[in-house]
Amino acid sequence: MALDYSQKVMDHFINPRNVGEIPDADGIGEAGNPKCGDIMKIYLKVNPDTNIIEDVKFKTFGCASAIASSSMATELIKGRTIEDAWNLTNSAVAEALDGLPPIKMHCSVLAEEAIHTALNDYRQKHGMKTIPMEHHEE
Amino acid sequence: MFVYMDHTATTPTSPEVLKAMMPYFSENFGNPSSVYSFSRKSRAAIEKARGQVAAALNADPSEIFFTGSGTEADNWALKGTLEKAKIAGKNHLITTQIEHHAILHTAEYLKKVEGVEVTYLPVDAEGFVSVEDVKNAITDKTALVSIMFANNEVGTIEPVAEIGALCREKKIPFHTDAVQAAAHLDIDVKAMNIDMLSMSAHKMYGPKGVGALYLRKGLRPENFVHGGAQEKGRRASTENIAGIVGFGEAMEIFKSRLEEDKKINSARRDKLIAGLLQKIPHAKLNGPELSKGDKRLPNNINFSFIGVEGETLLLDLDAKGISASTGSACSSESLDPSHVLLALGLKHEMAHGSLRFTLGRLTTDEQIDYVLEVLPEIVARRREMSPLWEEYLKSR
Numbered sequence: 001m002a003l004d005y006s007q008k009v010m011d012h013f014i015n016p017r018n019v020g021e022i023p024d025a026d027g028i029g030e031a032g033n034p035k036c037g038d039i040m041k042i043y044l045k046v047n048p049d050t051n052i053i054e055d056v057k058f059k060t061f062g063c064a065s066a067i068a069s070s071s072m073a074t075e076l077i078k079g080r081t082i083e084d085a086w087n088l089t090n091s092a093v094a095e096a097l098d099g100l101p102p103i104k105m106h107c108s109v110l111a112e113e114a115i116h117t118a119l120n121d122y123r124q125k126h127g128m129k130t131i132p133m134e135h136h137e138e
Numbered sequence: 139m140f141v142y143m144d145h146t147a148t149t150p151t152s153p154e155v156l157k158a159m160m161p162y163f164s165e166n167f168g169n170p171s172s173v174y175s176f177s178r179k180s181r182a183a184i185e186k187a188r189g190q191v192a193a194a195l196n197a198d199p200s201e202i203f204f205t206g207s208g209t210e211a212d213n214w215a216l217k218g219t220l221e222k223a224k225i226a227g228k229n230h231l232i233t234t235q236i237e238h239h240a241i242l243h244t245a246e247y248l249k250k251v252e253g254v255e256v257t258y259l260p261v262d263a264e265g266f267v268s269v270e271d272v273k274n275a276i277t278d279k280t281a282l283v284s285i286m287f288a289n290n291e292v293g294t295i296e297p298v299a300e301i302g303a304l305c306r307e308k309k310i311p312f313h314t315d316a317v318q319a320a321a322h323l324d325i326d327v328k329a330m331n332i333d334m335l336s337m338s339a340h341k342m343y344g345p346k347g348v349g350a351l352y353l354r355k356g357l358r359p360e361n362f363v364h365g366g367a368q369e370k371g372r373r374a375s376t377e378n379i380a381g382i383v384g385f386g387e388a389m390e391i392f393k394s395r396l397e398e399d400k401k402i403n404s405a406r407r408d409k410l411i412a413g414l415l416q417k418i419p420h421a422k423l424n425g426p427e428l429s430k431g432d433k434r435l436p437n438n439i440n441f442s443f444i445g446v447e448g449e450t451l452l453l454d455l456d457a458k459g460i461s462a463s464t465g466s467a468c469s470s471e472s473l474d475p476s477h478v479l480l481a482l483g484l485k486h487e488m489a490h491g492s493l494r495f496t497l498g499r500l501t502t503d504e505q506i507d508y509v510l511e512v513l514p515e516i517v518a519r520r521r522e523m524s525p526l527w528e529e530y531l532k533s534r
Contacts, residue, residue, distance in 0.1 A: 040525075
C-alpha cells in the first residue's frame with residue numbers, strides 16, 4: 001500500500017536526529033516487540049540537580065513512521081525537565097510531524113511509551129516514585 | 139536512475155500490444171453481440187485473441203473464457219466449482235497456506251457462507267507443497283484442489299504436473315492460479331493435467347482489467363457473473379474488446395520470447411542473489427535455495443535482512459530511484475506480516491524485514507550492479523540504528 005507521509009515524517013526518516021546510544025545513560029526505556037514489527041529504545045542523560053534532560057538518543061527497529069516518531073520525540077524532550085517530558089503525548093509527537101497516517105498512529109504511542117519507561121527507569125534509580133504507565137490500545 | 143524492479147506487481151503495456159488495441163476503442167467499437175455486419179470485426183478480434191491465448195497453453199480456443207481479472211478467474215473457479223459440487227454432496231476444498239488472497243479470501247468466504255470445509259496445506263521452508271500431503275488430504279467429499287503454479291512473493295514453483303496427475307487419477311478437478319507463472323513459464327495444460335487455470339494480462343505486458351480462466355472441456359462450474367449470453371453463456375458482461383485483443387497479443391509475444399527471457403532473467407536474478415548474499419552479512423534468501431534456480435520464478439528475488447524493517451528499505455531504495463516490494467506488515471492494512479513468509483517458518487521480525495525484487499523487460503545489467511552498490515549501504519545504515527540488530531549480534 002502506498003503511504004503518503006508528510007514532508008516532516010520523510011525528513012525525520014531520511015535524517016533522523018539523536019540516533020545512537022548513551023553508554024552511561026541515567027535512564028533507558030524500551031517499547032514495542034518484534035512481533036508487531038516495532039521496537040524503540042530511548043537513552044536519557046539527566047542533570048540530577050535540575051532534573052533537565054541534557055541528552056537523549058534512540059535506536060529504533062520499525063517502519064518510517066516509527067523512526068520519524070522516535071526522532072521527533074527525542075527532539076521534543078531534549079532540554080526539558082523530566083516532569084515536562086512526561087507530559088509529552090503521542091498526539092503531540094504526531095502533530096509535530098504534521099500528522100501520521102491513521103494506521104501508523106501506534107508508532108507515536110510507542111514513542112510516548114518508550115519515553116515514559118525511560119523516565120521511570122531514571123526516577124527509580126534516583127529514589128523517586130515511579131508514575132503508573134497508561135497503556136494505550138493499539 | 140529509474141529502476142523498476144516490481145514486475146510481479148504489474149508490467150507496462152508494451153507498445154506493440156497497445157498498438158493492436160487502439161483500433162478497438164473509437165474505430166471498431168461495435169458490440170460483439172450485435173447482429174449487424176459492423177460488429178463482426180469485434181467478434182473476430184475476440185476470437186483471434188482466444189486462439190492466441192489457447193495456443194500458448196496448448197488448450198483449445200473453446201476452453202478459454204475471458205474475465206475482468208485473474209482474481210475474478212480465481213473466484214469463478216472456486217465458487218463455481220464448490221457451488222456445483224454441493225448438489226453431489228461434496229463440500230471440501232484443498233488449497234495451500236501460501237496462496238494469493240484472491241484464493242485465500244475466496245476460500246474463507248466459501249467456508250463462511252457455504253459451509254465449505256477447507257484444508258490449507260502447509261509448505262516446507264522453501265515454499266514447496268508436498269504431493270504426498272495433497273494425496274493424504276483428499277477425501278470422498280473433496281470437490282476441488284486449488285494450488286498455485288508459482289508463488290508471487292518467494293517465487294517457488296510448485297510440483298503442478300505431479301499434483302495434476304494425482305488429481306486426474308482420483309477424478310478430482312484441479313485448479314491452479316497461474317497469474318505469475320503464466321507470465322514466465324511454459325505451460326501445457328494437457329500434459330500437466332490441469333483442469334482450470336487462472337491468468338492475468340497485466341503481468342505479461344498486457345493491459346490491466348482483463349484475465350482469463352482456462353476450463354477443460356466438459357467442466358461446467360456454476361457461473362460467477364450473471365447476465366447476458368457472452369462467452370458462450372458462461373461469463374456475462376459486454377466484452378472488453380480492446381483489453382482482450384491486448385491480452386492475446388501480449389500472450390503471443392510472451393510465448394515467442396519465453397526461452398530467451400527466461401535465460402536473461404534467471405542469469406540476472408542469480409547474479410543479484412549471489413551478490414547480495416556476499417555483500418550483506420546475515421542476509422537470508424527466502425524461497426528456493428540459489429542452487430534450485432529452476433524451481434524459482436526466473437525473475438524473483440526475496441530476502442530478509444534481520445534488524446531492518448521492510449518499509450524502511452523500500453523508502454530508502456525509493457529515494458535512490460529503485461522501486462521494489464515487501465512482505466512487511468507496515469506496508470499493509472494489518473499488523474501481520476506476509477502470510478507466505480510466516481508459512482515458510484520465518485519469525486515475525488524476519489518476515490517484517492523482507493524485500494522483494496522482481497525483474498523483467500525494463501531491467502538492465504547496469505541496474506543489477508546499481509542495486510548491488512546501493513542496497514548494502516542502506517541495510518548497514520538502518521541496522522546501525524536498530525536495537526534488534528544490536529540484540530541479534532549479542533545473541534550470536
